Amino acid sequence: MNMYTFHIFFNHCISVEHIGLTTHWHLVEIGPLIMPETVNLNIIKDSIRNISSIPVTSKWWLEFSTWEDYNELVRTGTTLSVHSVVTELQRRFQMVENGTCSIENINENGNIMIDLFENLPTVLKGYQITAKRRNLRTLKHIAAFNVAKNISTLGDIQMLQIPQSLHEIVNTFLDTYSGDYMNV
DSSP, X not given: OEEEEEEEEEEEEEEEEEETTEEEEEEOOSSSOOOOOHHHHHHHHHHHHGGGXXXXXXXXXXXXXXXXXXXXXXXXXXXXXXXXXXXXXXXXXXXXXXXXXXXXXXXXXXXXXXXXXXXXXXXXXXXXXXXXEEEOOSHHHHHHHHHHTTOOSHHHHHHSOSOHHHHHHHHTTSOEEEEOTTOO
């Protein structure tokens, strides 16, 4: 069973200040990571998890060798399963509120890199979300993945009444976050 785990990388946060008729932009270089809007993150995650319901071959990401090849195939009019996946993801990504979302890359392992930009009245935020494809082979891992989909932190795992030995397995399926404030 194929499924995806998510890593959210914080690219930048720019505060917007309107003074009179001019707008001032300030790069936020310190402070806590500002998380993506929950509704947008859920749209992306649900879209990626929905890939299995699209009628495509089981290893659809292997139908082209590089992302550049994918773009060339689009120009020639050739249609492969990967085109169905990308078209459906792009359609679903249009539901992102107050921002834009696009596929940056799909690699040879089926991992999907997504760019998310959120434009709010006082801040512009940029993220790169990596959906890492994983193959679940045991019932224990499938169960841990399904638990992790419904919680968000290690603290949530501690509150569950599940065997201690499963805590680390569930933790491997939680979303991870990181950031680089100086990379803008």
